[in-house]
Amino acid sequence: xxxxxxxxxxxxxxxxxxxxxxxxxxxxxxxxxxxxxxxxxxxxxxxxxxxxxxxxxxxxxxxxxxxxxxxxxxxxxxxxxxxxxxxxxxxxxxxxxxxxxxxxxxxxxxxxxxxxxxxxxxxxxxxx
Numbered sequence: 001x002x003x004x005x006x007x008x009x010x011x012x013x014x015x016x017x018x019x020x021x022x023x024x025x026x027x028x029x030x031x032x033x034x035x036x037x038x039x040x041x042x043x044x045x046x047x048x049x050x051x052x053x054x055x056x057x058x059x060x061x062x063x064x065x066x067x068x069x070x071x072x073x074x075x076x077x078x079x080x081x082x083x084x085x086x087x088x089x090x091x092x093x094x095x096x097x098x099x100x101x102x103x104x105x106x107x108x109x110x111x112x113x114x115x116x117x118x119x120x121x122x123x124x125x126x127x128x
Contacts, residue, residue, distance in 0.1 A: 017049060018046065018047065018050040018054060019046040019050045019054070019055075019058075021058050021061055021062075024043075024045065027047050028046045028047045028050065029044070029045065030042065030044045030059070031045075032062060032066060035110065038067075038112065038113040039110055039111065039113065040063070040066045040067075040110065040111045040113070041108075041109075042062050042066070042107075042110070043059075043106065044058045044062065044106065044108075045104060045105075046058075046104060046105040047104060048103065048104060050105050051105065052081075052107075054105075055105045055106060055107045056107050058107070059077075059079075059107035059109070062111075063111035066111060066113070067111055067114065068113070070113065070114040070116060071113075072114060073111075073114065074109050074111055075110040075111075075112055076108075076109045076110050077108075077109030077110075078107070078108050078109060079105070079106070079107045080105070081103040081104065081105050081106075082103070082104045082106055083101050083103055083104075084101065085099065085100075085101055086100055086101070
């Protein structure tokens with residue numbers, strides 16, 4: 001009996017976590033595709049426990065990884081929720097199943113990699 005309680009507690013804990021930064025899987029993550037020599041299409045999907053700021057931060061992390069130290073400019077960037085209809089089975093033991101809507105956050109857009117450093121070196125001035 002005690003083992004069942006611990007197992008249920010672990011399952012509840014694991015399913016209540018927000019999406020971590022990872023390749024796209026069953027709990028969310030990033031997906032990208034190179035669309036030209038210096039442009040990537042990037043999608044980051046969260047789960048029902050992930051907020052918009054987190055998916056935006058993870059999208060930016062992936063863009064930074066792909067574009068490197070010169071940085072990037074985002075194009076067609078969007079952060080929003082996708083609403084998915086589902087069935088809430090929490091009351092199934094009592095013969096109750098009710099429809100519900102889950103909001104899954106996502107960030108999507110193109111990252112245009114900068115081909116040169118945006119900060120140009122400053123020429124030293126001669127002192128007279």
